[in-house]
Amino acid sequence: MIDWKREWKKLLLGVVVFAACFAMPVERPRFSRAVFEALALTRWYAQEHVLLCLIPAFFIAGAIAVFVSQSAIMKYLGPAAPKPLAYGVASVSGTILAVCSCTVLPLFAGIWRMGAGLGPATAFLYSGPAINVLAIILTARVLGLEIGIARAVGAIVFSIVIGLVMHWIYRKEETAKADAAMAMPEAEVDRPLWQNVLYFGAMVGILVFANWGRPDVASGFWYAIWSSKWLLTSLFAVALGLMLVTWFGIEWWKVAAIAAATVSAWLLSASWIAPVIEGAADGHPLPWEAMIPFAVAVVGLSIVLGMRRDAAGEWFSQTWTFTKQITPLLLVGVLLAGFLLGRPGEEGMIPSRWVILLVGGNSLWANLFASVVGAFMYFATLTEVPILQGLMGAGMGKGPALALLLAGPALSLPNMLVIRSIMGTKKTVVFVSLVVVMATISGLIFGALP
Numbered sequence: 001m002i003d004w005k006r007e008w009k010k011l012l013l014g015v016v017v018f019a020a021c022f023a024m025p026v027e028r029p030r031f032s033r034a035v036f037e038a039l040a041l042t043r044w045y046a047q048e049h050v051l052l053c054l055i056p057a058f059f060i061a062g063a064i065a066v067f068v069s070q071s072a073i074m075k076y077l078g079p080a081a082p083k084p085l086a087y088g089v090a091s092v093s094g095t096i097l098a099v100c101s102c103t104v105l106p107l108f109a110g111i112w113r114m115g116a117g118l119g120p121a122t123a124f125l126y127s128g129p130a131i132n133v134l135a136i137i138l139t140a141r142v143l144g145l146e147i148g149i150a151r152a153v154g155a156i157v158f159s160i161v162i163g164l165v166m167h168w169i170y171r172k173e174e175t176a177k178a179d180a181a182m183a184m185p186e187a188e189v190d191r192p193l194w195q196n197v198l199y200f201g202a203m204v205g206i207l208v209f210a211n212w213g214r215p216d217v218a219s220g221f222w223y224a225i226w227s228s229k230w231l232l233t234s235l236f237a238v239a240l241g242l243m244l245v246t247w248f249g250i251e252w253w254k255v256a257a258i259a260a261a262t263v264s265a266w267l268l269s270a271s272w273i274a275p276v277i278e279g280a281a282d283g284h285p286l287p288w289e290a291m292i293p294f295a296v297a298v299v300g301l302s303i304v305l306g307m308r309r310d311a312a313g314e315w316f317s318q319t320w321t322f323t324k325q326i327t328p329l330l331l332v333g334v335l336l337a338g339f340l341l342g343r344p345g346e347e348g349m350i351p352s353r354w355v356i357l358l359v360g361g362n363s364l365w366a367n368l369f370a371s372v373v374g375a376f377m378y379f380a381t382l383t384e385v386p387i388l389q390g391l392m393g394a395g396m397g398k399g400p401a402l403a404l405l406l407a408g409p410a411l412s413l414p415n416m417l418v419i420r421s422i423m424g425t426k427k428t429v430v431f432v433s434l435v436v437v438m439a440t441i442s443g444l445i446f447g448a449l450p
Contacts (some may be wrong), residue, residue: 030347030349031349033347033348034339034340034342034347034348034349035339037338037339037342037343037346037347037348038335038336038338038339038348039335039338040338040343040346041334041335041337041338041342041343041378042331042334042338044343045330045331045334045378046331049102049103050327051291051294051295051298052210052211052291052294053102053103053207053211054102054103054106054326054327054330055298056203056206056207056210057103057104057105057106057107058106058319058322058323058326059203059315059319060106060107060110060200060203060204060207061106061107061109061110061318061319061322062110062315062316062318062319062320062321062322063200063203063315063318063319064107064110064111064114065110065113065114065318065322066311066314066315066318067191067199067311067315068114068196073111073114073116076089077090077111077116077117077120078115078116078117078120078177079117079118079119079167079174079175079177081117081120083119086117086119086120086123087119087120087123087159087160087163087164089120089124090120090121090123090124090127090159090163091123091127091131091156091159091160091163092127092131092156102330102378102412102414102415102418103128103129103207104124104125104128104129105326105330105415105418105419105422106322106326107124107128108121108124108125108128108419108422109322109325109326109418109422110322111124112422112423115177117167117174117177118163118166118167118170118173118174118423118427119163119164119166119167119174120163121163122162122163122166122431123159123160123162123163124159125410125419125431126155126158126159126162126410126435127156127159128410129409129410130155130158130159130406130409130410131152131155131156131159135384135385135409136148136151136152136155139151139385139388139405141216143385143388143392143401146398147398147401147402147405147446150402150446151402151405151406154402154406154442155406155410158406158410158435158438158439158442161438162431162434162435162438165434166427166430166431166434169430170427191247195243195247198239198243199240199243199247202236202237202239202240202243203236203240205232205233205235205236205239206233206237206240209229209230209232209233209236210229210233210294212225212226212229213226214226230290237297238259241255241259244312248310248311248312249310249312250304250308250312254304255304257300258297258300258301258304261296261297261300262293262294262296262297262300263293265292265293265295265296266289266290266292266293268292269288269289269292269293302316306320325418325421326418326421329414329417329418329421330414330417330418331414332414332417333378333412333413333414333415333416333417333418334378334414336413336414337376337377337378337412337413337414338378340376341373341376341377341378359373359391359396359397359400359401359404360395360396360397360400361397362397362398362399362400362443362444362447362448364440364444366397366399366400366443367399367400367439367441367444367447368403368436368440369400370396370400370401370403370404370407370439370443371403371404371406371407371435371436371437371439371440371443372407372436373404374405374406374408374411374439375407375408375411375412375416375432375435375436375439376411376413376416377408377412377413378412378413378414378415379408379409379412384404384405384408384409388401388404388405391404397447398446398447399443399444399445399446399447399448400443400447401443402439402442402443402446402447403439403440403442403443404439406435406438406439406442406443407435407436407439410435411432411435416428416432419431
């Protein structure tokens with residue numbers, strides 16, 4: 001006899017999948033276009049973000065799990081840590097990392113697994129993609145100084161308030177975690193703090209400079225950094241290689257072999273592949289002569305670390321664990337986001353004119369709708385600014401524009417799926433709801449200002 005108490009969910013899922021397949025409107029142009037947009041957005045995401053953004057973030061997250069002691073995390077970000085210190089560190093992290101809503105996830109998973117308090121961890125989760133110096137400068141330059149300042153202030157305040165509210169809602173759970181941390185013995189330190197600082201600094205440097213976006217003005221300090229981004233990335237990579245040999249005991253010839261293979265890949269790429277070819281879905285060129293050697297270096301490092309049985313091997317093991325946990329959910333989420341909302345400038349199943357009609361003025365509904373759409377849509381770093389420029393030109397109010405800026409870069413459908421797998425459905429719903437509600441309120445207040 002069938003136990004329907006256990007099997008009804010499987011039956012319901014089967015019925016839903018069958019109904020979706022049965023009624024699939026494959027003959028309609030909009031459906032075909034939405035399928036194309038889903039695949040195009042996924043390809044663009046794989047080209048632009050997986051290799052240069054996610055993979056370095058996975059390695060950093062794995063290093064956090066292995067080389068940062070739980071007692072250190074609890075001291076600075078734990079539920080019993082001094083709030084000014086914990087929230088101060090978490091709320092300004094985005095100014096250093098400049099990552100998108102998906103790249104921050106491995107880093108969040110790393111500190112969460114090591115015992116960070118819910119409040120500081122969620123403050124970090126929001127601030128990582130939201131408080132991006134380049135994005136805030138671009139916002140002020142393109143959309144106006146007023147909205148640029150409002151975005152900067154709102155993002156910092158948001159991260160702190162969201163963290164404090166999450167801590168208060170789950171205060172009993174956080175108190176129990178803090179009590180457990182008090183009983184933990186002081187962890188033994190394998191290497192001095194300054195070595196860990198330099199080690200993580202090298203990996204963060206690779207992450208930041210490999211993804212440094214081109215500014216809209218071809219001159220000045222930011223442009224100079226962009227022009228030298230691969231040189232700076234290479235210098236941080238060389239520093240990391242020296243640390244692997246000196247501090248982690250990896251044979252010098254293995255690191256030298258990785259370096260030789262990377263340089264050879266660069267020379268071959270520069271000789272046989274056009275320095276920059278059109279490959280990205282949104283029309284931006286992909287620097288294959290840099291991405292191919294980057295991929296060779298990652299593969300070489302993975303092989304060397306994966307063969308070890310010491311702390312370096314555990315580092316790769318944790319990195320691989322985060323990769324398996326997060327990547328499939330991200331790709332599924334990107335597919336869904338592309339199918340429903342399309343890419344910037346393109347339409348999915350939901351017509352863009354609906355969005356434009358619903359975000360005009362400064363009503364409660366306009367701000368709420370902008371917050372919800374921003375929360376579910378995927379924005380790569382800096383792409384939200386030209387999107388908002390187009391929407392505001394089509395009649396979007398300044399209040400809903402700010403609401404979308406505060407909710408969009410920090411959240412996305414792929415982001416939500418992964419957060420749920422890390423801290424559960426209830427906490428994810430509360431976190432997303434707080435972002436949407438606060439973005440809506442901020443938009444209402446900003447839109448009412450003269």
